[in-house]
Amino acid sequence: MVPESVRWLVKNGQETKAYKILKKMGGEEYAAFEVKNIRQTISTEHVAHVNFKELLNSKILKLIALGVFLAFLQQWSGINVVIYYASDIFQAAGFNLQEMMVQIVAIGLVMFLSVFVTIFTVEKLGRRKILLLATFLMAVVYGLIGGGFYTGNTGTTVVVLMLVNVMLYSLSLAPLFWVVLSEIYPNRIRGAAMSIGATAHWLANFLLTFSFPAIKETIGWANNFWLYGLICLTGFFVLFRFLPETKGKTLEDIERELAG
Amino acid sequence: MNNKPKFNQRYIWMITFAAAMGGFLFGYDFVVIGGAKPFYEPFFDLVTVTQRGWGTSSAIVGCIVGAIICILLSDTLGRKRLLILSGFLFALSAMGTALAESFFAFNAFRMIGGVAMGAALNLVPMYISEIAPAEKRGILVTINQLMIMIGILAAQVVNLLISKFDTELIASPTTQMIRESWSGQLGWRWMFGAEVIPAIIFFFTDVHGS
Numbered sequence: 477m478v479p480e481s482v483r484w485l486v487k488n489g490q491e492t493k494a495y496k497i498l499k500k501m502g503g504e505e506y507a508a509f510e511v512k513n514i515r516q517t518i519s520t521e522h523v524a525h526v527n528f529k530e531l532l533n534s535k536i537l538k539l540i541a542l543g544v545f546l547a548f549l550q551q552w553s554g555i556n557v558v559i560y561y562a563s564d565i566f567q568a569a570g571f572n573l574q575e576m577m578v579q580i581v582a583i584g585l586v587m588f589l590s591v592f593v594t595i596f597t598v599e600k601l602g603r604r605k606i607l608l609l610a611t612f613l614m615a616v617v618y619g620l621i622g623g624g625f626y627t628g629n630t631g632t633t634v635v636v637l638m639l640v641n642v643m644l645y646s647l648s649l650a651p652l653f654w655v656v657l658s659e660i661y662p663n664r665i666r667g668a669a670m671s672i673g674a675t676a677h678w679l680a681n682f683l684l685t686f687s688f689p690a691i692k693e694t695i696g697w698a699n700n701f702w703l704y705g706l707i708c709l710t711g712f713f714v715l716f717r718f719l720p721e722t723k724g725k726t727l728e729d730i731e732r733e734l735a736g
Numbered sequence: 737m738n739n740k741p742k743f744n745q746r747y748i749w750m751i752t753f754a755a756a757m758g759g760f761l762f763g764y765d766f767v768v769i770g771g772a773k774p775f776y777e778p779f780f781d782l783v784t785v786t787q788r789g790w791g792t793s794s795a796i797v798g799c800i801v802g803a804i805i806c807i808l809l810s811d812t813l814g815r816k817r818l819l820i821l822s823g824f825l826f827a828l829s830a831m832g833t834a835l836a837e838s839f840f841a842f843n844a845f846r847m848i849g850g851v852a853m854g855a856a857l858n859l860v861p862m863y864i865s866e867i868a869p870a871e872k873r874g875i876l877v878t879i880n881q882l883m884i885m886i887g888i889l890a891a892q893v894v895n896l897l898i899s900k901f902d903t904e905l906i907a908s909p910t911t912q913m914i915r916e917s918w919s920g921q922l923g924w925r926w927m928f929g930a931e932v933i934p935a936i937i938f939f940f941t942d943v944h945g946s
Binding site: 477478479480481482483484485487488497500501502503505506526584587588591592594595598599603650651652654655657658659664665666667668670671672674675677678679681682685722723724725726727729 | 741742743744747748750751754755793796799800803804806807808809810811812814815816819854857858861862863864865866867869870871872873874875877878879880881882885886888889892941942944
């Protein structure tokens with residue numbers, strides 16, 4: 477049912493096994509082409525050998541920095557707070573318990589449906605366009621939510637805006653962090669490099685969950701949302717400058733472009 | 737390549753969904769705690785904020801460990817072996833948490849589940865990305881996100897059904913009443929225990945095949 481990853485197999489010197497799996501997927505010509513293509517990205521000294529020093533190579537370090545940035549952006553763009561502290565936020569916006577429960581269900585539904593938007597657009601628009609558009613719009617919406625809390629215009633408008641941002645996040649940063657992270661590292665060290673991004677994601681999650689009550693207490697609701705807006709805007713500019721488009725390219729072409 | 741290959745779509749999608757069961761388990765494990773919380777807390781007599789905090793977040797500690805294990809081992813052991821390991825740990829954790837008689841055992845098994853969660857969340861997209869044809873890679877990796885959402889939904893439905901099963905518990909019970917009820921004694925155990933079934937399926941589909 478689940479064969480070993482063909483790229484790991486080639487890296488580990490098991491080309492025959494990789495060829496068999498690829499042949500089952502796309503025929504002989506595809507299998508031969510892929511094995512050869514993957515093989516070209518792995519020098520003889522790298523076969524069946526893991527060199528963690530590779531991670532310190534300057535090109536790879538830059539890609540790891542991009543992964544860690546995306547991890548923090550995904551976690552600190554504020555949506556986890558909306559989800560974890562939904563009841564506090566909706567209470568602050570002036571809703572009772574029953575109304576809150578409905579809104580929490582609405583959050584789940586919006587997140588679920590948004591994934592389909594990603595599925596239908598990720599190979600057409602690409603990762604870059606979706607991420608840039610979403611981070612920019614999220615910044616604008618956070619600005620409005622902060623404004624709502626600042627002027628005391630909360631209520632339904634805030635809930636709708638919050639759901640808009642949950643949707644934007646769920647169709648962009650939530651899935652595409654993992655898509656991009658799984659694409660930008662070279663075959664020979666993808667496992668370690670990608671896992672560093674995943675570890676950073678948990679670290680960022682931990683820091684956010686623990687610091688949120690204190691941050692909110694100190695700066696208040698309005699500033700809190702403006703802070704997330706600022707984070708999203710920073711994310712937009714950093715990604716605009718540093719995020720490569722990986723749509724439609726083989727992992728090997730991406731590797732030659734970014735780490736070659 | 738001269739000709740565009742004709743892909744065996746069924747095979748590719750089957751592998752993707754089999755691997756993305758890891759995402760389903762992640763989603764389930766991530767939120768099952770929320771629905772079980774009102775019942776295991778009285779059972780273990782958790783009163784302080786620290787105790788309650790440990791109950792809900794012991795799995796997160798495991799998640800970090802799971803991700804770090806992947807830094808060290810995913811290139812050496814390969815993706816498949818670690819997916820098998822995470823399937824095993826998911827099943828072990830579901831069983832152990834369901835049968836826990838002490839709060840210490842409860843947290844220990846939740847942490848083991850956390851290791852599986854941290855590993856799966858990272859390994860599944862890595863794995864799918866590495867087997868997917870280039871023009872479908874983004875969609876196939878996103879399927880994992882879809883399965884996470886379905887796992888979350890499944891946990892919420894299972895929690896709701898199990899809590900409805902206890903017809904004797906009144907709408908606003910005291911802590912003492914919860915502790916003595918079916919929900920407080922056994923109900924929450926089934927919420928965690930139900931995960932054994934998808935975990936075992938995930939484990940065997942990972943073991944199977946070359």
